Amino acid sequence: MTSARASFPSTFVWGAATAAYQVEGAATEDGRGESIWDRFSATAGNVWNGDTGAVACDTYHRYTEDIRLMRGLGIGAFRLSVAWPRILPEGRGRVNQAGLDYYDRLIDELLANGVDPYVTLYHWDLPQVLEDNGGWPARATVDAFIEYTEVVAARLGDRVRHWITQNEPWVVSWLGYGLGVHAPGRESDRDALAAGHHVLLAHGRAAEILRRESPAAEVGISIDLVPTYPFSDAEADVAAARQSDGFRNRWFLDPVLGHGYPEDMLERYAEILPPILDRDLETIAAPLDFLGINYYTRNVVRAGVGEVATEGAEHTDMGWEVYPDGLRELLARLHAEYELPDLYITENGAAFPDARRNGRVPDPQRISYLEGHLAALASAIADGVPVRGYFLWSLLDNFEWAFGYSRRFGIVYVDFDTLERVPKDSFAWYRDFIGAQRSG
Ligand code: FCB
Secondary structure, eight states, rough: GGGGOOOOOOOOOOEEOOOHHHHOOOOOGGGOOBBBHHHHHTTTTSSSOOOOOSSTTTHHHHHHHHHHHHHHHHHHHHEOOOOHHHHHHHHOOOHHHHHHHHHHHHHHHHHHOOEEEEEEEEEOOOHHHHHHOOOTTTTTTHHHHHHHHHHHHHHHHHTTTEEEEEEOOHHHIIIIIOOOSSTOOOOHHHHHHHHHHHHHHHHHHHHHHHHHHTTTSSEEEEOOOOOEESSSSSHHHHHHHHHIIHHHHHHHHHHHHHHOOOOHHHHGGGOOOOOOOOOOOOHHOOOOEEEEEEEOOOEEEETEEEOOOOOOOOOOOOOOOOTHHHHHHHHHHHHHSOOOOEEEEEEOOOOOOOOOTTBOOOOHHHHHHHHHHHHHHHHHHHHTOEEEEEEEEESSSOGGGGGGGGGGOOSSSETTTTOEEOOOHHHHHHHHHHHHHHHH
């Protein structure tokens, strides 16, 4: 499969993605409140090298420069997230107009440059005060999220045409509350399950609000899906892979697409589930205009062992296997098993240890990663899977959560001492790829 053969519909949306805490910086400016990532990253031992998002890429001050880059790249869409603590620094109640003003300017600048904003409401930066009141495991956090959604939609809903309510509910709940490797760093399966349920409820209720406040817009959610393969054909490996698929994928996908929580997993979690009220599943299954899929890698699962590395395969700097065909197989499976709305790939990309050489940043591995994944995507579309757009993660090297600045996902290199931006070779490659699709 080569990129030359990958061909996409003329209406296909080409984009790039970032998230507020990973790029904005300006963590204490213009009335922004504290988020769980400020607290978590400032606590020793949580993030590589003690890195924090206090400055990050300083996009808060440099967004016009970044939008110039987008223009040069030729993307028609940009995925960003709104930082909740900029809008409601105390989590609820008082609205900070200066925070809204920032997104107002950002969105106007994007639109003036022909770039359509895809706005995520929650990409992990919960106001710390809400965590102090129980965080996502507390059902009241859903009400707080609805208050926030109303405020943001009322201000930006006249110009935003695509809303993403939540980003990666598995990561929010399991990495944040179950395994403790993300903010707020709790380690309780019970909390993880409660958090997950409330994140999904927040999604469903926000979808209703967005339809009212931003009637011309499309509404979706981004779910991280990791196709899961058994290590061998042995029955035990097949069963282990199925369970892992329930944990990672079906638990979130099924209720959002109207199938309810999967029975096998309900049984497994029976002792530690949060209260699931009568109408909850109906709310979670709110009609979707699109489903966002974040795809990076696959998992291979062995009974009694868990996830195992595939020998001989290429891995990224995250240790994730490069497996482009997983994207095609995942999309084929979704197409076969669910009734799907439009799909967008809302994240896909790779970290490699890039460095500057004579003013350039050669990143052939990233180019080959992108070629492979776009070819897989083109073949899924040719098979009839309704994918409407692709967002490369990420426009910029940025704060990669618990890995701090040690993992570079950008197609633009960021020098974190000077904040200088240097487009990598993959930037030119993506620009030319998009250009060829447009003229082709
Ligand atoms: C996803 C996150 C995104 C980024 C990529 C590498 O899980 O949504 O913020 O960190 O992984």
